[in-house]
Amino acid sequence: MKKQHISDAVIRRLPRYYRYLDELHSRGIVRISSSMLGKRMGITASQIRQDLSCFGEFGQQGYGYNIMELRAEIGHILGVDEQNRLIIIGAGHLGHALLQNFDFAQAGFRLDTAFDVSEALIGTEVNGVAIRSMDELDGYCAAVRPAVAVLTVPKSAAQEIADRLAALGVSGLWNFTNVELSVAEHVFVENVHFADSLLTLSYRISKKSEAENES
Amino acid sequence: MKKQHISDAVIRRLPRYYRYLDELHSRGIVRISSSMLGKRMGITASQIRQDLSCFGEFGQQGYGYNIMELRAEIGHILGVDEQNRLIIIGAGHLGHALLQNFDFAQAGFRLDTAFDVSEALIGTEVNGVAIRSMDELDGYCAAVRPAVAVLTVPKSAAQEIADRLAALGVSGLWNFTNVELSVAEHVFVENVHFADSLLTLSYRISKKSEAENES
DNA sequence: TAGATTGTTAATCGATTAACAATC
DNA sequence: TAGATTGTTAATCGATTAACAATC
Numbered sequence: 001m002k003k004q005h006i007s008d009a010v011i012r013r014l015p016r017y018y019r020y021l022d023e024l025h026s027r028g029i030v031r032i033s034s035s036m037l038g039k040r041m042g043i044t045a046s047q048i049r050q051d052l053s054c055f056g057e058f059g060q061q062g063y064g065y066n067i068m069e070l071r072a073e074i075g076h077i078l079g080v081d082e083q084n085r086l087i088i089i090g091a092g093h094l095g096h097a098l099l100q101n102f103d104f105a106q107a108g109f110r111l112d113t114a115f116d117v118s119e120a121l122i123g124t125e126v127n128g129v130a131i132r133s134m135d136e137l138d139g140y141c142a143a144v145r146p147a148v149a150v151l152t153v154p155k156s157a158a159q160e161i162a163d164r165l166a167a168l169g170v171s172g173l174w175n176f177t178n179v180e181l182s183v184a185e186h187v188f189v190e191n192v193h194f195a196d197s198l199l200t201l202s203y204r205i206s207k208k209s210e211a212e213n214e215s
Numbered sequence: 216m217k218k219q220h221i222s223d224a225v226i227r228r229l230p231r232y233y234r235y236l237d238e239l240h241s242r243g244i245v246r247i248s249s250s251m252l253g254k255r256m257g258i259t260a261s262q263i264r265q266d267l268s269c270f271g272e273f274g275q276q277g278y279g280y281n282i283m284e285l286r287a288e289i290g291h292i293l294g295v296d297e298q299n300r301l302i303i304i305g306a307g308h309l310g311h312a313l314l315q316n317f318d319f320a321q322a323g324f325r326l327d328t329a330f331d332v333s334e335a336l337i338g339t340e341v342n343g344v345a346i347r348s349m350d351e352l353d354g355y356c357a358a359v360r361p362a363v364a365v366l367t368v369p370k371s372a373a374q375e376i377a378d379r380l381a382a383l384g385v386s387g388l389w390n391f392t393n394v395e396l397s398v399a400e401h402v403f404v405e406n407v408h409f410a411d412s413l414l415t416l417s418y419r420i421s422k423k424s425e426a427e428n429e430s
Numbered sequence: 431t432a433g434a435t436t437g438t439t440a441a442t443c444g445a446t447t448a449a450c451a452a453t454c
Numbered sequence: 455t456a457g458a459t460t461g462t463t464a465a466t467c468g469a470t471t472a473a474c475a476a477t478c
Binding site for chain 1: 226227229230231233234235292293294295297299307308309310311313314315317318319321322323324357359362363386387389392395401405407408410411412413414415416417418419420421422423424
Binding site for chain 2: 458469
């Protein structure tokens with residue numbers, strides 16, 4: 001095991017390992033070798049072993065990996081057992097969708113509450129989660145100290161709210177607005193840029209039809 | 216300009232360039248050099264010039280790039296001017312959020328219609344888009360031949376619907392379900408894995424608090 | 431024990447950065 | 455013209471893959 005610096009490429013593969021191990025486990029499979037897992041995931045066995053070796057020794061020669069064990073180890077590395085507190089800013093359509101569908105607990109977070117500016121929403125509950133006024137945000141954060149805030153607000157409000165949350169001491173922002181936030185460096189920002197994602201698909205499709213027209 | 220193979224890393228940066236150029240343009244700025252753009256984006260000028268050189272020569276020595284022009288070029292590379300047809304499968308919370316908020320036209324797609332199994336939704340309109348029965352899917356695709364289908368359905372239905380869409384001839388799937396789809400190789404899949412994204416944030420936050428505890 | 435598979439070191443490959451001649 | 459900045463070639467850096475001794 002080399003403690004060193006862990007590259008972003010490795011970190012972004014961890015959730016994918018986690019997902020595959022989850023599925024194997026739910027199918028009742030007990031063990032797997034790096035080469036079998038690699039075959040399923042479409043990556044090399046080398047890469048899997050190399051990646052895991054950043055964090056420890058989780059396998060056994062001649063046997064491979066115990067799926068339940070490895071899943072738990074990766075979950076631990078990702079911090080899913082910490083159950084950090086999380087709040088949602090903006091309970092519009094997207095905020096609602098997350099409130100209704102997304103399993104925050106499985107990703108290691110405890111969803112506390114949501115905030116919105118709409119009078120119609122304030123005071124209501126969605127899926128058992130209370131929606132509060134943005135006026136309460138400061139007091140709430142001071143008292144509860146949530147680790148992460150989900151940004152599902154209009155583009156125009158994003159940077160201002162991000163600054164406010166940074167000042168209130170959140171550690172991370174899960175940003176669904178299509179803007180590039182600039183925040184103090186102690187705050188981690190993870191972007192979910194729908195438009196970027198769809199544009200890469202657009203690129204691949206148009207390259208494909210170009211290629212077809214050439215032939 | 217080198218036509219060659221274009222790496223995924225380059226393709227994934229294109230939408231980001233596009234976004235920055237959009238913003239500069241809307242602020243009325245006319246030209247920018249690779250070094251200034253790099254400074255804003257937090258990347259090197261070299262990388263920008265190297266990336267762009269995959270597709271052509273868009274700048275001018277001693278001047279830099281005309282923002283409007285470069286934006287249009289990148290838009291064209293990404294295929295935003297093709298206005299491919301797109302359908303949404305699953306008009307639940309997330310499907311609704313996309314129907315209401317997302318600007319498909321700006322990403323180069325024409326949103327035709329949505330499909331769902333819910334009797335309550337079938338026949339209604341959301342934001343001017345008709346929601347049809349899944350029973351109509353085959354006939355609709357045969358007639359209209361949409362290029363892309365958005366998958367906002369429950370996990371359990373995802374693979375089956377993906378297979379069906381692949382057989383119906385779609386070129387791309389924009390997959391919001393947290394499953395790994397396996398489809399015929401002529402179909403491109405672009406995943407938006409919320410859970411993976413949040414887990415990387417979880418990782419960074421827990422590493423941070425570990426580091427703090429050590430000191 | 432023999433076979434399988436790990437963790438790790440070394441080799442390769444690809445992506446990023448630096449340097450610079452070309453030229454607006 | 456002089457200064458600025460490109461596009462591209464070369465150098466560096468990092469990530470992926472291959473190989474293999476260690477060992478269950």
